[in-house]
Amino acid sequence: MTTYHPNRTRLLNMMTYISMGLVFLSSLMVFAYARPEALQGNAQKIFYVHLGTFFGSFVLFSVAVVGGVQFLRTRNNKWDILGLSTIEVGLAFALVNIVTGSIWARPIWNTWWTWDPRLLTVTIMWLTYAAYMMLRSGIEDPERRRRFAAVYSILAFSSVILTVVIIRVRPDTIHPVAGGPSVTSPDASGDFDMSPRVVQTLMFSIFTYIVVSITVAWHRIRLENRAQYIQSRKVELLLNA
C-alpha cells in the first residue's frame, strides 16, 4: 500500500476544503461585489476566471520545470510524477483560459477567434503541452520516457514565456495588457486602471485559481502514485503465477 505521512494527508484535505471555500468566496465577489464594467458589461467578469486560470496553469507549468530539472539531477521517479501531474492539470487550466477568452472576445471584438499574436502564442503553448502528453505515452521504455519528459517539460516552458512576453513587445496585438509596461503604453508602471472592487476581486480570483490548481495537481499526483503502485503489484502477481 502507498503510504503517506498523516500530516501530508491532513494538509491535502485542508487545502481541498480551503479551495472549496475560496471558490465560493471568489464567486460571491465576482457576482455580487465587483460591479459590471461600463462598456463591457458583464462580459468583463469573464476576465476573473480567464486571468485566474492562466496564472494557475503558469504556476503548474513552472512546477513541471522544477520536476524536470530535479528528475535529471536525481533520476527519482517522484519528480517525473510531479511533471506529468502538473502538466495534465495545467493543460485543463490553460484550456479554460483559452475558451473563456474566446467567449469574452465574441461581444467585445465581435469574433470568437482571431490570429492575434497573443492568441497564436497561447495556442502554440497549449499544443506544445498537449504534445507532451501524447509523446510521453508513445515511449514504452519507462526510463527513456521519464528522461524525454523531463527535457521536454523544461524546453516547453519557453512557449509559456513567449505567451507572457508577446503582448508587451508586439505593437500589433489587440489583446489587453492588465498591468505593466508594453509597446502601446510604455509609461505604465504596473498599476491597474480599474476600480478598487475590480482589483480586489481580480487579485482574489488569481489567488483562488492558483490554490485550486495546486490542490487538483496534488490529488493527481496521489492518483499517479497509486496507479503505479497497483501496476507494480499486478506485475508481481503475474511473475509469481
Next chain:
Amino acid sequence: MLPIILAAKYTEYMLMGYGVAALILGIVIGSIWWRYQMLQKDEALLEQLEKEEKP
C-alpha cells in the same frame, strides 16, 4: 447589487464563460475521482487474487 448585475449587458456571455470553466474543471476533477475508484476496484481484485494464490 444583484439588479445592477442582471441589468448589465452581455450577461449570457458571462454565464457561458463560467459555465464552460465549471464544466472543464469538473471533467478534470471527475476524471481523477473516477480513475481513483477504478484503482480501488483493481486493488480489491488484486487482494482477492493474492488470497487465492496463498494456500
